[in-house]
Amino acid sequence: MASESVVASGDRAMRSAPAARSSFLATAWLITRKDLVIEFRSREVVYTTLFFAVSCVLVFAFSFVKEGVAAQDAAAGILWIAIAFSGTLALGRAFERERQNDTLRALMLTPVDRPAVYIGKLAGVLALLAVVEAIVTPLVALMFGAPVLDHALLLAALLAAGTIGFAAVGTLFAAMLIRARSRDVLLPILLYPITIPVIIAGVRGTGVLFQADVDLPMARLWLSILVFFDLVFVTLALWTFEPAMKE
């Protein structure tokens, strides 16, 4: 239902906006807003993903805590595992919604730039994961005594850059897997090997920030690797989205 109204309003946006760039961003924003409105009404994905992320933290806490004390460097790893696992879940659910009523096909039939559709979906997924991270990060800080506030800006930048890299690949693959059989199993199988650099850089960078004596140049180095990774993978995704989604 929501997609149909977006199709109409997307068309209107195309006609009313004269400049190509503003119509690109307007289309992307329409798709993001559509996803956020649907999510805001049901809150299905955000609640289930959040609960899953918290359970992940608990499960890993049991394997890394000995005699009441968490193993060193465990916090950074657990945080990123929770993000990666719940991110996969959110991606799967976000696109399952588009599959059920075949609304992704409707989106693909709209006379707009394909990359704009991709950016719109990506922004929706990122907003969801931001909510999850905003709750899981303080939780990890609380339970493992991780000093998240000491370099809050750098930590936020690492989380943002890592999530963008993870979601950029994930959105592309989840969109393409809509037509495939056994898509639930295939998404993590394809996503984890490809996003290993994000996980490595994220865990190492966050781990540096959680140490007793923080090595700031090292954390910045990992951040720059993450940003570089984001640039390459978003470009590659924008480039391949159009030919890949053609039927």
Next chain:
Amino acid sequence: MKKRFAPLLILTAAAFAYAPLAIQRAPYESTMGLVQKIFYFHVPSWMAMFLAATVCGIASAIFLFAGRKSYDRIAVAGAELSVVFGLIGLITGPLWGRKAWGVWWQWDARLTSALVMWLIFVAYLLLRKYGGSGSEKLSAVLALFGMANVPFVYLSVNIWRTVHPKTSVVMTLEPDMGRPFLVCALAFVSLCALMLLTRVQLENRRAELDELFLALED
């Protein structure tokens, strides 16, 4: 195709027949002794793997952007061979590592990036097998992402540490070791090319059969 097949087959057979003799005659390495001889199969199998992976990546790009179905069949063949030769490399490596480092596996730049690259090609094959129709495009995208991924993994773990011998080892080999190495490299690369040709031929035959079947149904 058939013209290229026979000479390649003879070349591969000859190189593989001569390889054990050449390896046996090569001198023992001063510190590691016998176990160093794994090197003559380990490095060439990775060379064959990179050849197959490059073929897969380039063929995937052509398939994705030019839409030529025949290149998709080359990409599948390349991915399958990458997994096979990568597996040989992943088995021979730890055998040597156990002797040289005392452990089967090290979380080292080269080892991790090789494992990740191998996993990407396994994922590619899983997608082809279980993804159903329409997964050709996605697997082409996966191969492209996989190609872009390798330098990143390499770089990110390299900041960590590396214990694997450098590639420059191959260039600075003693002539007595270099000659057997060349024979083995030739054997593996020509075997890879031979299997690639055969596999592409098989895929082409399958595609022809599918077309004939569809024509018959109509």
